[in-house]
Amino acid sequence: MPAKPKSVRNAADTYRRLRELHADATCELTPRDPFQLLIAVVLSAQATDVAVNKVTPGLFARFADAKALAAAEVGQVEELIKTIGMYRQKARNVIGIAKKLVEDHGGVVPGDLEALVQLPGVGRKSANVVLGTAFGIASGIVVDTHVQRLSQRLGWTKQTKPELIEKELTKLFPVDDWIMLSHVLIFHGRRVCTARAPACGSCPVTDACPSAGSAEDVGRKAR
Ligand code: SF4
Known part of the structure; x- marks a missing residue:
């Protein structure tokens, strides 16, 4: 078997140092109630957490739970979320999610991955966010654009598809690290190792990072 690259062998230590830097790392969407977090996660597709955090207080003041949102008119929800991208489609999706929660789960968000990904517009990444943040369940590792880019730049994976990256990261890190690993990489990706x-020069893991000094084109989406 070929020797593992140094970046992979040192992954635990590199992660420990990043975690020290971002000790306060957490999901930056503000809702923590499972239903409200699920809806916020769905709204956050191709939108910033900051933009979503601006619309969720008004949305949940009007429709606080699945039963209320399931009975909403599409136009009412559109009006409340119209500042975020794809709001028309998202309004339909979140009402669809609420209806399915009411019909199949008594209005309660299920705490398991298989049930969550059956909800309209909810993929594995969104389900992992909800399970990790609202339930404390490490069902997998959230691989968003930051985790994808960072894990490639740090030399932890050569994979480019999120599901394959997740598979490799779950082998590289113990399950107890899975939830926080995503938060730490997302924090580092937003604050230090940005895409562009x-x-x-100010990153604490330059000595362990194979992309240090030449990372601009590593792990970025094709232009
Ligand atoms: S050394 Fe550079 S490329 Fe590597 S993680 Fe730090 S900021 Fe990103």
């Missing part, structure tokens, strides 16, 4: 301008 990675700040390698």
Whole structure:
């Protein structure tokens, strides 16, 4: 068997140092109630958490739970979320989710992955966010654009598809690290190792990162 690259062998130590830097890392969507977090996660597709956090207080003041949202008119929800991208489609999706929760789960968000991914517009990544943040269940590792880019830049994977990256990361890190690993990589990706301008000069893991100083084109989406 070929020797593992140094970046992979040192992954636990690299992660430990990143975790120290981002000790406060957490999901940056504000809702923590499982239903409200699920809806916020669905709204956050191709939108920033900041933009979603601006619309969710008004949305949940009007429709606080699945039963209320299931009975909403599409136009009412559109009006409340119209500042975020794809709001028309998202309004339909979140009402669809609420209806399915009421019909199949008594209005309660199920705490398991298989049931969550049956909900309209809910994929594995969204389900992992909800389970990890609202339930404390490490069902997998959230691989969003930041986790994808960072795990490639740090030399932890050569895979490019989220599901394959997740598979490799779950082998590389113990299950107790899975929830926090995503939060830490997302924090680092937003604050230090950004897509366009990675700040390698102020990054604490330059010595362990194979992309240090030349990361601009590593792990970015094709232009
Ligand atoms: S050294 Fe540079 S490329 Fe590597 S994680 Fe830090 S900021 Fe990103």
